[in-house]
Amino acid sequence: MIRLKKRPLVGFLADPFNKSARAIELDGDQILITRRGRVATMPLQSIASAPFLRKGILGTALTIRSGDSRDVTLKGAGDHAAHDFSEQVSAAWTRVNLEALESEAARLDRILASVLSLAAPSRYPAACKIAPLLEEARALDISLLTKLNTEAIGPEAVARIAPVREFAANPQLARANAVSAFVTAELDRWKGFFDTIESKPLTPEQRLSVVVDEDATLVLAGAGSGKTSVITAKAAYLVKAGIRQPEEILLLAFAKNAAEEMSERVEARSGVPIVARTFHAIAYDIIGIVEGAKPALADHATDDMAFTNLIKQILKDLVYRLSEVSKAIIQFFAHFLVEPKTEWDFKTKHDFYTHMESQDLRTLQGEKVKSYEELQIANWLYENGVDYEYEPVYEHKIAETGRRDYQPDFRLTESGIYIEHFGVRREKARDGSEQLITAPFVDRDEYLAGMDWKRKVHAEHQTMLIETYSYERQEGRLLTGLAEKLAPHATLKPRPVDTIYDRIVELKQVDDFSKLLGTFLRKFKSGGYSLQDCETKSDRMKLGKRARAFLDVFAPVFEEYQKRLEGRIDFEDMILRAAHYADTGRYVSPFRHILVDEFQDISQSRARLVKALKAQHPDVRVFAVGDDWQSIFRFAGSDIHLMRHFGREFGGRFDGETGVHRTVDLGRTFRSVDQIAFAARTFVLQNPAQIDKKIVPAGTATEPAIRVVTVSKGEDEGKLNEVLAALSAAAALEAKPATVLILGRYRFNEPDMPALRRRFPQLKISFKTIHASKGLEADHVILLNADSGRMGFPSEIVDDPLLSLVSPEEEAFQNAEERRVMYVAMTRARQTLTILASNARPSSFVTELRKDPAYGISTAPGAEPEAHICGECGGRxxxxxxxxxxxxxxxxxxxxxxxxxxxxxxxxxxxxxxxxxxxxxxxxxxxxxxxxxxxxxxxxxxxxxxxxxxxxxxxxxxxxxxxxxxxxxxxxxxxxxxxxxx
Structure with missing residues (x-):
């Protein structure tokens, strides 16, 4: 122990107020400071630098600087004693630092070796692999390296710890450099493999996607970009590079035939026996392993038609029980089957009329009406047994006025009473008075004059007129008010519920509704939703009475559906149960790499299973290949948002950052020529939510590759034959058969294929629905019936807003999925795409393609009529x-x-x-x-x-x-x- 004290008189003069230390002692690895009778300690390792001496006329002052800013000074010491004490403290301080460094030498060397290896890593430096190293480096840095003083330990030791400290301070840059170094070296090292794994050498983008091995890697594989080659090469590379054993790789496909094809291809091309499985197959295996036996699968699980028929049967059985449920079902069909929008929800007549036409406003009696409020009135009359005519010609001849024959909205056949529904609402004027207003695009004065004229006609001819108004529906009393007005004139004879339901079946309205219910049910189960979730979301999205009416039907249907499973499971149960077993650890996964094909089709339940398997081990990687531009199976539960937010859903963590992932864009297409590839890209990217991707086409077209052929009513077969005849003639000149794929939005679009094949033997002709054509290609593609309308293309029946209740996010862009369906149709073509569209009612997609010169669409001379806008409504x-x-x-x-x-x-x-x-x-x-x-x-x-x-x-x-x-x-x-x- 060595001690330094201030000299009494000199010390007093140098520090009259006694603020500095009275004495300082070196005691082993710490310094004791005596000040005003109190003793404090300072560990030597906390000293920031060697002691500092300052000689003055009142003795020598010694200062010891602390890393925590608690500097200690002793004034008035003897000069010789102060120098001796300073040398002793410096020596002890150096010793303590070096001993501390030596005590962690092994740990430091291990971390240092790992950090230095990042300069030329032998494995891809994924976040999950580097994160533990960063954690160790920062822990050592905090516990030791930050406390070491460079002056104390000397330049050699400083150089030794510098790489670790730099890595701890800037790990993102270190990992980025490591990734770059690895990828460059690995691409060169495996060049021969990439040149020969497929029949043609892999493209640079394909090679990059194989060697990139992030926690989560998303490969954007556009149409015809060779995604199967990527998955094949990836699986083979993982095994051949010694990264994984075959049993550690889980290769997932959505369809059984796709899984079988992938398994065969991987083994044939690489010799690596990796079995690809469907999501349901792996889920079923997991359940069997945990439960000891596999539960029976419901008959309808693999048969969509059987599933829809089961929903239809459940609806029918619920109705015939004559319960409160049956009333809810009839209520929905009568008043909420279509989206309840009125002219008040639109700014122009054209928009209003377009919406009304898309809704197929057909009453229970069978006629088509012109507005949702008329539909409500008509169905209420039918429900209550009040016979009526819709828009009959008025029974009295009206003096010539220049108007059309007067046709009131309804005439009750038994009483002869007329009903007129007026599209007016009430509004308070600035002076407090009440006035009637019309929809935004309606001339108020003219409309009110028309109302007065109709009233005068009935008054003059002494016919009874009952009036209803839009403001009554707005106030929630349209139908109750109608009942009160009719009470003195008509007797209500409500039709039995089963009779009404039979009528609904007759009108074929049950079919589409059953499909909607089935889609909703599957998404409800696979997403793990509750009825309360749906009700809360309905309120937030302001879906109103229609959503509540739908849930009143869905709840008992779902309950009955679950009962009828009778211990069996459907595919939704299968995935969710397997995910639960993986989540809870009852199933221990052997998989370290999960490769997923057609990732754009993934659902919430499938995603949950992948996440559960990934979470079982810290180094599991997810490698997903897909194209959000081809996400067209929403009706089957696919959720495009899982791909759009891939990093958030599946990414790793590193340096405080979440969602760490890598995206590789394959870009190059081996299928379509430039005109088709670029037009399809431009078309699908009209929706800004789609992920932008570059496109490198397969070739350059020498003639217009996309053509629109307009078809007049009754000409469909003739125009198709003309197109095929032209293709056949071209094929004959080339002396080789050409493949032709005829596409329809629906199965009923299929033409007489045997006749076409007999007529054009030079062509290999096939027909597919667009959904069934995914993965196929042909020299020439012909798209049929690209017309507007409810059953046209874009289809106006698939995106029911009710489905948003069981979807994480609603797609705001109009016809978002149908636009992707069109993209799929366009990109099946290698050389030409011919679109057949109605001359009178071309679809909005065809109109868009023809309108914008950027698409380069060719139209037969004189086939495209000059566009004229209707001055009455803004339509065509x-x-x-x-x-x-x-x-x-x-x-x-x-x-x-x-x-x-x-x-x-x-x-x-x-x-x-x-x-x-x-x-x-x-x-x-x-x-x-x-x-x-x-x-x-x-x-x-x-x-x-x-x-x-x-x-x-x-x-x-x-x-x-x-x-x-x-x-x-x-x-x-x-x-x-x-x-x-x-």
Whole structure:
């Protein structure tokens, strides 16, 4: 022990207030500081530097700096004593640091070796492999290395610990450099393998995806980019490189035939016996291992038709029990089968009409009505046994007014009472008074005038009119109010529930609803949802009464479905039970690498199983290959968000970062020529939620590769034959058969295939639905019936908002999945794609493709009619041939709008149109006519009336626009105005 004290007199003069230490002692590995009668300790290892001496006229001051800023100073010491004490402390301080370093030498050397090996790693430095090293390095850094003083331990020791400290301080850079070094070396080391594993050498992107081995790796494999080659090479590489044993690799496919094909391909190409399995196969095996035996599988588990039929049977049985459940089922079919939107939910007539047409608003009586509120009224009348006619011609002849024949909304056949439903709501004016308002696109004054006219007609002819209003539905009393108004005039005779249900079956409304219920049930089970989850989400998404009505039906259907399993399991049970066993550790997984094919089709339950298997061991890797552009099995439970948020769902952790993963874009397609590949990419990326990917096409087209062929009514078979004849002629010139894949959105689109094959032996022709065509390709693809409508393409029946209750996130983009279905159809083609679309009702997809020059779509000369916008509603005016052989232009919204115009009287084919601000309409043939003063689209022609000749609108009697014939046979034309009709 050595002690340094301040000298009494000098010390007092140097430190009169006694703030510095009175004495400092070196006692082994610590320093004792005496100040004002108290003794404190300072470990030598906490000293930041050697003691500092400062000589003055009042003696020498000694300062010891501490790493925690608690410096100690002693003033007024003797100079010789202070120097001796300083040397003793410095020597002890150096000794302590070196002893501490030596005590962790083995640990330091082990960590140092691992850190240095990152310069040229022998294995991919995945986060799960480097994270433990980082944890050890930081622990050593905190416990020792930060406390070592470079001055104390010397330059050699400093150099020794520097790599560890640098790694601990900046591990992201170290890992990134290690990954880069490994990938570069590994690609070179395995070049021969990559050149020969497949019939053609792998592309640079394919090679990269094989050697990258992150905690979670996502390979974006676009259409025709060789994803199977990647999975084959990956499995073989893992074994041949000694990374895994075959039994440590789990290769997962979605379909049994795909699994079998993959197993054969891996073994044939690499000699590695790895058995690919479906999700259900591995799940079934897990259950068998844990339970000792495999439970029986439900008959309908592998048969979608049997599953749908079971749902239909459950519905029927519940109805015939005449319980409260049956009332809920009938209530849904009568009032909530379609999405309850009205004109108030749209800004334009065109949008409103388009939505209404997509909904197939067919009543229980069988007719198609024009609005959701009319549907409610009609179905309520039917339910309550009140016979009615929909839109009958009014029983009295109305004096000529220029209007169409008056057709009230409903006429009760027994009492003769008329019902008119008026699309008006109530609103408070600024002065506090109440006024009626109309939908945004409806002329309020004109509509209210029409209401008054109808009331006067009934008053004049003494017919009973009952009125209903949109504001009554808004206030929740449309049907109760109707019941009160009808009470004095009609006796309600409610039809039995089973009778109504039989009618629903007859109308085939049960089929689509059963499919919706089945899809909902599977997603409900696979996602682990509860009814409370669905109700809460419904409230949050404001899905309203329709969602509640649906859940009132679904709850008993699900309960009955579970009962009918009778101890057997379906595929949803199978996956979830296996995932539970893996989660809880009852099943111990041997797998260290999980390779998943067609990852875009993964569901919540399958994802849960993969996560459970991954969590069993810290070094398990997930290698997923898929294409979110081809995610088209939402109805089967696939959840595209699992792929879009791949890192969040399956990624690892490193340096405080979660979701660590790597994405490799294969990019290159071996299938489609440039025009098809680029057009398909542009088309699918209209949805900004899709993952952007680069595309390298298989070749360059020398002629237009995508063509739209317009088809008039009844011409479908003829146009298809024309297209096939052209392809057959081209194939004959090349003296080799060409493959042709005919695609339809639905099975009923299939043409007479035997006849086509006989007619065109030069072609190898096949038909598939687009969903069934995934993975297939052909020289030429023909897409049938790309028309608008409920059963058109895009299909308007698949994306029911109710499914969002059992989906993690709703896809906000309109027709999101149908757009991906179209992408799949386009990318089956190697050389040409021909799209057959209705001339009168082409689908929105066809319209988009033709409208944008970027797609490079070819249309036969004269086949694409000039686009004309309907001035009444904003829809399209389509050319049709009437029974008289003349060409007419009618609005696409035939049921709702009814705008009809003749072709130009001069040329008989084109449609005269008005330029902005012009007082005449002009035809492309050069003819011109006076504009109609009443409507947007019409023009005036000479007519004869009771008072002689006049100028009348060509749209008469829909439009009563007219003008007198002035001198010079020119009409006096009033100022034009636009009319709005509903």
């Amino acid at each position: 005016l389509l050319g049709v041939t009437g029974q008289d052989g003349r060409i007419w232009y009618r609005c696409e919204h035939l049921q709702h709008c009814g705008n009809l115009l003749p072709a130009c009287p001069c040329c008989g084919t084109a449609l005269p149109r008005r330029a902005d601000g012009a007082t005449e309409v002009r035809c492309s043939c050069g003819a011109s006519y006076p504009t109609c003063p009443e409507c947007e689209d019409g023009w005036l022609v000479e007519r004869s009336g009771r008072y002689g000749k006049f100028q009348g609108c060509v749209r008469y009697p829909t439009c009563s626009g007219k003008a007198k014939i002035s001198n010079g046979d020119q009409p006096a034309i009033p100022k034009p105005r636009r009319r709005n009709r509903v």
